[in-house]
Amino acid sequence: MYKLTELNINYEAIKAAQVAWPEPVLDPKQLYRNFYDLMNKVSHNFICACCGIIGHNIDEFNMTSTNDGKLAPLVVDPEMVPFPFNCGITAIDQHHIMIDPLAIINSNTISVCNKCYSTLSGNSLPVEALANFRWTGPVPEEMKDLT
Numbered sequence: 001m002y003k004l005t006e007l008n009i010n011y012e013a014i015k016a017a018q019v020a021w022p023e024p025v026l027d028p029k030q031l032y033r034n035f036y037d038l039m040n041k042v043s044h045n046f047i048c049a050c051c052g053i054i055g056h057n058i059d060e061f062n063m064t065s066t067n068d069g070k071l072a073p074l075v076v077d078p079e080m081v082p083f084p085f086n087c088g089i090t091a092i093d094q095h096h097i098m099i100d101p102l103a104i105i106n107s108n109t110i111s112v113c114n115k116c117y118s119t120l121s122g123n124s125l126p127v128e129a130l131a132n133f134r135w136t137g138p139v140p141e142e143m144k145d146l147t
């Protein structure tokens with residue numbers, strides 16, 4: 001009996017939705033503003049300096065100073081890496097911090113995904129971090145044209 005009552009309630013809700021359909025459309029200018037704002041929010045390419053993930057939503061990334069002490073867990077002994085991993089930013093290179101150079105916004109700012117930033121804030125090395133023995137090195141010339 002309980003299921004029959006639940007089905008009746010669902011049926012009445014569907015009937016009410018059909019009567020109310022189509023719902024009135026919002027102001028076209030407001031629709032366009034909403035669309036424009038959303039597209040502007042997600043139409044960027046961001047790369048995490050820590051793990052190298054690519055994202056498009058600015059809300060999923062933290063713009064971090066290159067002098068941020070939270071980057072300390074990304075320090076790597078240069079003797080262990082078979083290639084130079086300098087990124088060209090003195091504050092990062094002098095401490096041997098391994099980052100993805102594609103994440104450099106400018107000489108003072110890098111992008112870090114929220115997940116990695118949260119882990120780094122706890123003074124821990126993220127599992128996905130390039131500095132966690134996930135480095136691959138530069139792409140050989142023979143492979144640069146592959147898709």
